[in-house]
């Protein structure tokens with residue numbers, strides 16, 4: 001194969017109009033927050049079942065990083081990925097319909113909350129095996145490398161993933177082959193109920209990246225502007241052929257690990273302390289101070305988002321169940337051939 | 343017609359695929375500078391370069407997963423795992439990603455890749471290099487599992503496997519690499535859906551695949567001397583199983599012996615046996631018999647290893663025990 005000549009580096013808008021852009025970031029974070037709050041209600045009335053992992057408190061990570069990506073880039077995420085999906089541009093309708101198990105959902109109701117997929121936005125899941133998505137991200141980037149495409153694959157994972165072999169294998173492969181992966185570690189200090197200091201001999205996670213010679217940044221994951229700024233810089237470096245980069249996004253989940261989790265392992269004080277750093281009020285205060293958010297703007301924004309959530313829920317509830325005859329569809333691309341009584 | 347080894351047949355198939363399609367590349371441990379742990383890829387690094395004949399670190403999960411990702415990204419990877427025992431380190435990627443992504447994504451994500459690996463015993467490499475775990479993979483919906491037992495299949499199965507939009511696992515029995523045979527100069531495409539009748543007969547059906555096909559054919563030859571005409575079915579595709587081919591054979595011969603180097607309990611041989619019982623029960627003159635690997639971790643000593651894997655005499659005895 002003659003290796004395709006590398007395409008020119010696409011330019012990502014680096015200096016967005018401050019005010020409008022800030023409101024855009026606020027809108028994206030609020031959309032996720034209100035969407036997930038509605039999910040809690042739907043869960044209590046059993047419209048959503050199974051595992052439901054909320055990212056309430058962590059919205060700045062997904063929103064900030066997505067700003068640094070172009071439509072051709074790829075995203076790989078975990079089971080705590082509603083925010084990433086919405087920020088990446090999956091419709092709230094298709095996302096909610098998926099959570100309600102409807103065929104109109106982004107994965108036809110096959111995946112549920114943990115397995116959101118969308119090829120149109122190059123959103124590759126929705127992986128519920130801790131660290132299982134990292135090798136996929138390496139491979140997506142390898143394909144871009146081999147085909148001479150200047151694209152970035154952003155790969156999200158938690159602090160818990162850092163203990164898995166797949167994390168280390170993927171870091172090494174990406175660095176060794178100089179692949180365009182943006183590793184985004186959302187360090188919320190807990191893997192289910194186990195705090196980082198009980199699982200890692202070295203709790204400074206960016207050092208792990210450095211040990212693979214991957215440039216790493218520690219970022220305040222509660223500050224969407226900081227996340228965006230660093231992500232843009234890192235993504236641009238990746239896009240320009242700088243090899244993999246690593247962001248450690250220091251964040252916190254305000255709610256339990258999943259709807260099953262009684263949250264016995266954290267101090268209420270600790271949670272309250274982190275809530276003082278809630279990325280949404282922080283941005284509101286800043287935009288108000290800067291005059292970017294005028295009187296009544298927030299109410300209008302909230303009303304628009306409430307309407308979008310209402311519409312998504314109505315869409316999901318009006319959605320249909322996939323016909324039972326389709327149970328075996330998509331096991332393989334061909335017709336089901338495995339039926340023993342053929 | 344030319345004389346060729348099984349190893350060379352696999353190499354030719356890889357070479358042809360690389361020439362035919364720019365998206366095809368090979369990735370695995372020691373596939374490049376070393377030339378492949380079974381010398382299958384010998385010389386390909388020099389021909390195609392290190393981007394397409396890609397040596398990997400010892401990271402089975404990492405590079406199998408990277409193969410899946412590359413397939414999602416538009417490539418057609420051939421991932422080589424040294425032996426099936428090492429593939430256990432990549433089980434997560436194979437079972438949780440390759441086999442599930444199409445379904446879990448509601449039909450959006452295809453994973454068009456091939457994973458090749460050596461399997462089986464017979465070379466005195468003991469309990470961490472000799473097992474026949476292809477039956478485990480044949481258990482997994484979403485995978486296609488192939489076992490080329492002949493030179494033609496070693497040469498011909500790869501291209502259709504690469505054309506399959508879904509993940510395909512190819513199991514090459516380690517004892518076959520040195521096997522020599524004739525190969526037509528003109529390679530005709532092989533069907534990766536169907537089992538093959540390798541020898542026709544009317545008294546008993548012997549079902550085998552991969553490494554045990556030779557054993558089954560040798561047994562059939564010996565049985566012919568005893569006046570028993572054995573039909574030998576080569577499964578070829580372990581998932582999906584081509585049930586009609588072996589069931590209709592048994593319907594003609596009324597007796598069946600399933601030969602499988604894998605362990606008996608919960609095995610591929612159990613599945614084949616069950617399907618025969620489900621679909622040809624009233625055609626049977628005797629219960630379905632099985633000749634399987636002994637249920638032990640593979641021993642090193644030659645006499646013990648021989649005892650642990652199906653031998654010609656075991657198959658012959660099993661056939662006679664059915665009254666044939």
Ligand SMILES: Cc1ncc(C[n+]2csc(CCOP(=O)(O)OP(=O)(O)O)c2C)c(N)n1
Nearest residue numbers: 080128129130158159160161188190191192
């Ligand atoms: C391989 C694997 N082991 C265990 C689990 C069960 N599990 C699900 S989430 C989780 C914690 C992961 O923590 P982290 O990576 O920090 O992500 P977070 O949930 O904090 O976002 C565990 C142990 C799993 N899904 N996959």
Ligand SMILES: [Mg+2]
Nearest residue numbers: 158159190191
């Ligand atoms: Mg965590």
